[in-house]
Amino acid sequence: MKYIVSIVTLVLVFSLLNTGCKKKDEGDGTKPVIIIIGANPTSHALDVPYTDLGAIAFDISSTGDTTDLTSSVIVQDNVDVTRVGDYQVTYNVKDASGLAADEKIRTVKVVNGK
Ligand SMILES: [Ca+2]
Numbered sequence: 104m105k106y107i108v109s110i111v112t113l114v115l116v117f118s119l120l121n122t123g124c125k126k127k128d129e130g131d132g133t134k135p136v137i138i139i140i141g142a143n144p145t146s147h148a149l150d151v152p153y154t155d156l157g158a159i160a161f162d163i164s165s166t167g168d169t170t171d172l173t174s175s176v177i178v179q180d181n182v183d184v185t186r187v188g189d190y191q192v193t194y195n196v197k198d199a200s201g202l203a204a205d206e207k208i209r210t211v212k213v214v215n216g217k
Pocket residue numbers: 131132133134135162163164198199200202
């Protein structure tokens with residue numbers, strides 16, 4: 104009987120250890136989320152300097168805590184205000200465990216005479 108109790112205790116201890124390690128290895132397991140600020144798609148007047156409104160980002164951890172990742176968002180754009188056309192602004196971010204959010208894209212339409 105004592106032997107069985109020991110085995111059960113060992114199994115329980117290893118289960119707990121295993122769960123602990125799993126969480127550590129996989130980070131918090133949730134992707135951060137990016138939300139674009141302002142219109143998408145948006146129109147922009149030709150020859151007027153373009154300033155993107157940006158995006159906010161946050162991450163919800165396994166413990167339910169929300170982390171603001173807005174300052175870590177990487178914004179890239181190829182908007183050329185001297186030429187009429189459709190351009191893209193992309194937003195990317197990773198959380199503390201290196202998990203990347205789904206990339207968000209804003210379409211900027213540079214138009215003549217908005
Ligand atoms: Ca996360």
